[in-house]
Amino acid sequence: MADPVKVDKVLDAKGLLCPMPVIKARKAIKEIALGQVLEVQATDKGAMKDFEAWSRQTGNELLDSSEAGGVYTFHIRKAKE
Amino acid sequence: MSKANGVKRIALVASKGTMDMAYPPLILASTALSMDWEGAIFFTFYGLDIIKKAKLEHLKVPSLANPAMPLPVPNIIGALPGMTAMATMMMKSWIKKANVATVPELVNVCREGGVHLYGCQMTMDLMGVTKEELIDGVEVCGAASFLEYAAEADVSMFV
Numbered sequence: 001m002a003d004p005v006k007v008d009k010v011l012d013a014k015g016l017l018c019p020m021p022v023i024k025a026r027k028a029i030k031e032i033a034l035g036q037v038l039e040v041q042a043t044d045k046g047a048m049k050d051f052e053a054w055s056r057q058t059g060n061e062l063l064d065s066s067e068a069g070g071v072y073t074f075h076i077r078k079a080k081e
Numbered sequence: 082m083s084k085a086n087g088v089k090r091i092a093l094v095a096s097k098g099t100m101d102m103a104y105p106p107l108i109l110a111s112t113a114l115s116m117d118w119e120g121a122i123f124f125t126f127y128g129l130d131i132i133k134k135a136k137l138e139h140l141k142v143p144s145l146a147n148p149a150m151p152l153p154v155p156n157i158i159g160a161l162p163g164m165t166a167m168a169t170m171m172m173k174s175w176i177k178k179a180n181v182a183t184v185p186e187l188v189n190v191c192r193e194g195g196v197h198l199y200g201c202q203m204t205m206d207l208m209g210v211t212k213e214e215l216i217d218g219v220e221v222c223g224a225a226s227f228l229e230y231a232a233e234a235d236v237s238m239f240v
Binding site for chain 1: 089108111115118179180181
């Protein structure tokens with residue numbers, strides 16, 4: 001198993017629906033430094049596809065995504081100022 | 082207005098003044114913002130209500146001619162007095178229950194994030210609306226100005 005990702009900031013977006021998780025993610029990623037990792041937790045069922053697209057569009061790196069008990073967790077490395 | 086290199090742009094038209102129809106342009110513009118795109122919404126005809134101080138918090142959901150309402154209302158019932166208020170109240174309760182952002186909240190996200198909110202000058206003249214009646218931060222312009230912005234857009238949509 002791969003080493004767990006070192007998380008620098010956690011965004012709890014559980015309970016929020018589109019478009020709020022990505023809007024809050026944008027704000028949160030602005031608050032970390034280049035190379036640091038943001039963990040996003042969301043329950044929006046569209047989040048899995050949305051965070052893949054959001055990461056591509058913003059130029060940040062989606063390290064991994066997972067689902068457990070209806071909660072989606074994303075690790076995103078800030079790759080762009 | 083010229084676009085910065087490598088930045089994507091969305092140009093939206095909001096032409097309807099009901100609460101349900103206010104959502105799509107506001108959601109798309111705020112999501113675009115979250116992806117570091119730039120964007121503008123041109124509020125024209127009834128869509129101008131979305132950026133009116135007196136209307137923004139009080140947009141309504143029509144009870145007539147909307148067979149897609151989760152609780153279908155026959156038109157003959159939907160035409161009764163008070164039915165628009167009831168449809169609006171129901172929609173507001175669903176929005177609250179599902180924890181969906183409200184229209185005023187989304188307008189604020191767009192405004193604070195730098196989405197251009199363009200008020201249609203012609204609509205204002207037609208309907209006797211002054212700039213003072215519009216929320217702060219609105220830029221008033223005509224179709225030519227909006228088209229100049231939209232000409233460089235990667236995505237443009239009419240709602």
